[in-house]
Amino acid sequence: MLSLDDLGIVQGTDKSSVCHGYLKHYERLFAPWQHDPITLVEIGVFDGASLRTWRQFFSRARIVGLDIDRDCLRHAAEGIEVVIGSQTDAAFLDEVARWTRPNIIIDDGSHQADDIMFTFEHMFRHLVPGGCYVIEDLSAHVGPNASYWRGKAECPPTDHFGRFFQEVATRQCPDIERIEAFPSAVAIWKSARTNLDAVEARVAQLLDSGDATAESFYRQALFLRDRGKIGQAEVAIARAIEMDSTRPWYHTAREDILARAQARTAAE
CATH class of the missing domain: 1.25.40 (Serine Threonine Protein Phosphatase 5, Tetratricopeptide repeat)
Known part of the structure; x- marks a missing residue:
């Protein structure tokens, strides 16, 4: 059987080791859900390659892609839904989160700092307890081009989510169970306690x-x-x-x- 990274290489997603190398980490993080009836929501569809990769890896999952480009609707297929809307639209995000009840959310959208933080504030609270919220391509917010991706945010997301590490370490974020960082991305796990x-x-x-x-x-x-x-x-x-x-x-x-x-x- 092909690994998740192998599947990504076949589908041509930039999440594979050919480019960003996220899939090797995702296979470890998401393996317990591989055959469970979960919902994965990905923000940013582009050419649909990552949606197809998820569909092949998760045998029983509902895969939902969000994008502002209506042309992305052509990537809908059996087990894959595509919804058109903006990650800067609070009502849209709340509505999608309520009817999908996601176990996994992956933000691979605009990559602008203000959009990233806005989306997290609206979507994380709807994540199923024990679920995982991933933000990709954080490397865009360091180095000479960081100002381009700042948007209207007061600080880059690397600083914003870096503070979460301190808050989790000092027990100030009871809704967050743990945070895992790997090159250019961060995975934030919601507390599994439901009562x-x-x-x-x-x-x-x-x-x-x-x-x-x-x-x-x-x-x-x-x-x-x-x-x-x-x-x-x-x-x-x-x-x-x-x-x-x-x-x-x-x-x-x-x-x-x-x-x-x-x-x-x-x-x-």
């Missing part, structure tokens, strides 16, 4: 009852902090310290929670 609201409600009940250990209160405080429930997080960490004031990481967490509370008050 966070129910967990939050149960934690609130335990907080009211006071029926928990110091360590439990500490970890509940971290959970509530990451969910943006700063007031409840303050209560939880205070109870942890009241029960056991000898653990320095409790005090570190309290300082962080109080700093966030002050920052939120100042912003309001």
